[in-house]
Amino acid sequence: MHNPQLNANGELTHLLSIEGLPREVINHILDTASSFLKVSHRDVKKVPLLRGKSVFNVFFENSTRTRTTFEIAAKRLSADVINLDVTRSSTAKGETLLDTVDNLVAMHADMFVVRHAASGAPHLIADHLRRLRRNDVHVVNAGDGRHAHPTQGLLDMYTIRHYKKDFANLVVAIVGDILHSRVARSDIHALTTLGAAEVRAVGPQTLLPTAIETMGVRVCHDMSEGLRDCDVVIMLRLQNERMNGALLPSAREYFRCYGLSPAMLALARPDAIVMHPGPMNRGVEIDSDVADGPQAVILPQVTFGIAVRMAVMGILAGN
């Protein structure tokens, strides 16, 4: 089957989704990231790998945090970074996505980091580049609709591997608004590919996609059942706008049932780690005592995220 992320030699040329990535490719990215992590500790936090390359951050949807981490990663690889706030420029004037891409290719872009509210937009760009026979231009999906956020998934895997070493016996609980979460989808694909023993999707019926069991997860509507004896808890952000709809009664009610309090966390294994992709809503999905507690690895996730994005860009630009 044709995999749009791989080139004719089977090498990773775009990162669009973790779905369909072979385990060796994921491990290669994580191994490379651990080398880049050391670079960030040096006096000179840069390597010359992408010197002379132009990385365009093309964000059709706002996200200062993710854009900044990609910008830092590209700069630490010595690339030139151009940030485009497309929502306020060309697209607002009526230009199509692919016309925007053509213009940037004409400016000699080497890599696009794309965030888009529509699922599949980075895939569309990758296909377009293939038709143009521009195998030298690479696409990184920085989050598309509800579909995928592969670098977040990879940095989550890096974090888990860092603290737990091996995936084989791990029980991982992903808690919250899985329905709207591209992070959850990327995490589930990565965890099943890496062979985690059990992945649990924990949340109210209204926030879990139908037929999520087909992704190889165990569904738990009860938080205490979902957290019992797990090794890793991944909390998802509850987007405030969901509160106004019919999906949830109220923030307080949600926290009572699905918020991560110290008492809830006590059901997990004593050495369980707590992760969150950020930004957190304290008191909505996570208690401050947990977020600031000894089991939280939320800030290390941010540090690892830079190294993982450096690894992804470093590998793509060389293929």
Add this chain to the structure above:
Amino acid sequence: MTTFPPDPNTLMTEKTIPTIDLPDAEAQCAELAELIRPRLQADTVLVGIHSGGVWVARRLRELLGLGNEIGLIDVSFYRDDYGERGLHARVKPSSIPFDVEGRPLILVDDVLFTGRTTRAAINELFDYGRPASIQLAVLADRGRRQLPISADFCPWRVELDPSQELILSAEANGRLHWSVAASA
């Protein structure tokens, strides 16, 4: 018995690529240590290039009785052929567990050939600080340099066909030995 016409494969190996006797790598390490010894300073540190250079650097540290930890360097992020080769080989983290600033360093590698790896390693070291000096110690010098680089310490100069690869390996018991293979 010779057959006619001769098997072209046999011709290749027997005629165009001469086989050579490979010396004992462990004995060469001892020889290399003696070359370095008179030039050691009190604060000299060794930096081995992954992976063969790290093995040699560890051996030299023992033989020279150096107290300082050795540095390890993987030049993957500094290679000049990244554009053609990409990031494929498993990259090992570089680890320089000492302050490079003002230190006399001896860069250690197994084989010196084009000089490009050495250049990449020197570039990387300067991103850790400004060393007082960098000298180069290698077990084998194959010649055919593409850059103005030479070894300060080297026990073995060897002429090989460019299509051949000179490989240092570590056996299960840690003993180092040489082999020659056709380049990939």
